[in-house]
Amino acid sequence: MVSADPRLVRAYLRLVRFYPPGPRREELLDTLLECAPPDRRRPALSEVVNLVRHGSRARLGRPRSRGIVVLALLIAAAAGFVGSCAASRLGLEAVGSLPVGAEAAEINETVFPGLTVWGGGDAEKIVTQGDGEGVEYGYAVSWVKSTPATRDVAAYTAAARARLEAAGWRITAVDPPLDETDMVGANPADRAEGFTAERGALVLHFTDYLYPGAPWYDGDGNATYTIWHRQPGWVTGVAWLAALLTAALAWLLTGWMSRRVQSDLGAALGVTGAICCLLGILPAALLALPGGGAADETASPYWQGLVYLGAGPALLAGMLAALMVAVVFVVKPPAPLARALRHATGSAGRLRHRPGLLAALVAAAALVAGLGLYRSDTRPAAAGFCTPDVPSGVVDPPSAHLSYRSRILIEPATEAEDRNLIEAAFRRGFGGGYTFSWTTTPGFTDAYCAGGRVAPGVKETLPYYWDIDLASPGLFAGMAHEVSGMPGIVAVQHLPAGS
Structure with a gap:
């Protein structure tokens, strides 16, 4: 190796790690150092791009195949989306509670000065939508009964907007006029106005309703506000970081499997499994694309598509991915694992050439473990009668x-x-x-x-x-x-x- 600036050597060492392990790394490092001008202290931008590009491609093996690149990109995108979703969901758990105590009292007094307010408090970070088909951010509802002041819908709504703006809230949307055109028995005197406001990570949606023709026992309306957390900026940053990391790991894992399974059967299994994984995840990722419409109390996280489409496809994708990795491990164990098996049993060589036997042993071990975890309820049925617990x-x-x-x-x-x-x-x-x-x-x-x-x-x-x-x-x-x-x-x- 020629003499070179230590900083340049360290930079090249990091870059050649984009290539899979092997003698190719040392060859590249020697060539790069020999060709570098004597006064160079860091790699040229063109060298960085070239090494990252070709090194990432080399990770996939199969130099004559272009399809493996497309497949790896799609798998990395799907994995990045799942990693981003998981990080976003976990990050929300670190977000503080919705306004309670003095903070809630301050908002109540701003929106409904002098009125008795019911509701508020905290809520779960993510809740199931009413139709059961998706999820949304957990929210807290606060409301007041109809009063002479709230019955003047336009004036009370305008005053609430002004008070919130004076308290540091920013009005982000105004609800469209109430449209009851297609409602049977609609009363032309019905009124409803509302708006959405934000302050920091909090979003508030206010609505004032008036139904003057309603029966007395239903009440002639009420005024409400719903408040929830918008995903904070730091959670978004964590989600992006997780997306990049999981996408990179998926790319490396895809390359590792591609290089180890060179047979046509192995390639067919890998492609089939990968396509199934993509079909289970990418549709949900497409639903995460931003849409229009003003935010209201049904605001949902970008990853709700995973829930909307059902957990089945995503779980199936994960199971297939795990199965593909397990098959590669069984058919061609990594060298460290093979050495460990050889040291532990002295028969790893035989098992390596008999993947069916090894697979059977793995399956048997999994079955035994499953039976050990299985707990049947063997308690006998109660012979007597219970005493009902009636609250009051x-x-x-x-x-x-x-x-x-x-x-x-x-x-x-x-x-x-x-x-x-x-x-x-x-x-x-x-x-x-x-x-x-x-x-x-x-x-x-x-x-x-x-x-x-x-x-x-x-x-x-x-x-x-x-x-x-x-x-x-x-x-x-x-x-x-x-x-x-x-x-x-x-x-x-x-x-x-x-x-």
Whole structure:
């Protein structure tokens, strides 16, 4: 090796690592140093581009194939997208809570000065959309009952905008006029106005509704604001970094597999598996392309396509990728692994030429491990009957503070009219779906005995109940306030998630 500036040597050493391991690296390094002018301190830009380009290509092997380059690029893009999604989702967990305490009180006073505000609080970072087909950023809803001030929709909305702007919020969108053209029985006097504002990483969507023709028990409207986190800039940076790293790793792994499996069968397996992986991931990546429309409370992360298309294709892609890597390991183990097997068993050489036997051993080991982890519920069925646990009053344990599940229990003898009034009360400002259960509903007693049996005649005495999905966890207190004290009410429960 000729004498050269140490800085140049170190730079060339880093660049030749783009080539796969082997004597080619040393040959390139010697050639580069011999051809470098005596006064050169760093590689020329053309040299950097050339070495990166040809080194990355050499990683893929198959010098006569151009298709491997296209395939590797697509695999790297798909892997980069998945890595970016994972980093973005994990990064959101490090984002602080939605406004609570003094911060929430300040926003409430800005938007609804002097009014009693229900809702607010924190929420999960990501929640399932109401139709179950995707995900969106978790949000908190705050609302006030209709008042003479809020009934002047245009004036109250304009005043709320002005107050928020004075408090440092930036108005980013204004809702289009209310259009009820296709609604049966629409009232021309109905009004709704709203806007979207941002401050830092927080996004707020305000709406004021007025339905003057609504029945008294439904109320003639309300005013609400929904608040959520926009993905902070540092999370975006982490997602891009993860995308680059996983794309590079996928490129290197693709090259490693391509160089090791040179047979036509191996190539066909690799191409087939890679195409299946791409079909499972790239459509979701295309859905991540930015679209138009103003942000509202249904704002979703860019990676929601993975959820919208279903986890099945992405999981299948991951399983196929893992299977392809495992096949390469079995058919042609890396030298360090082969040496370790030879040292441990003395029979790695025989196994290497009998990949079917090695595969069978791996499968048997996986089966044994799976059986060891499998736990069958061998507990005998309870011979006796459980004692139903019937709550009373308002039940809101700390473990339920981020839960969207709630339940309202009523006496079985509650009059139909009173039931309708209770239903109207909890529907006024809480969103979400609900179901009603009584003695003939399958699983009715699960709410009291967690699957256990009750003694004959006890079921008929248990309260009926609604299971209600809240629009946001903080709305439970407002719902409890609305229905508590109404005829027939036994309990209002905030249920911990997963209970």
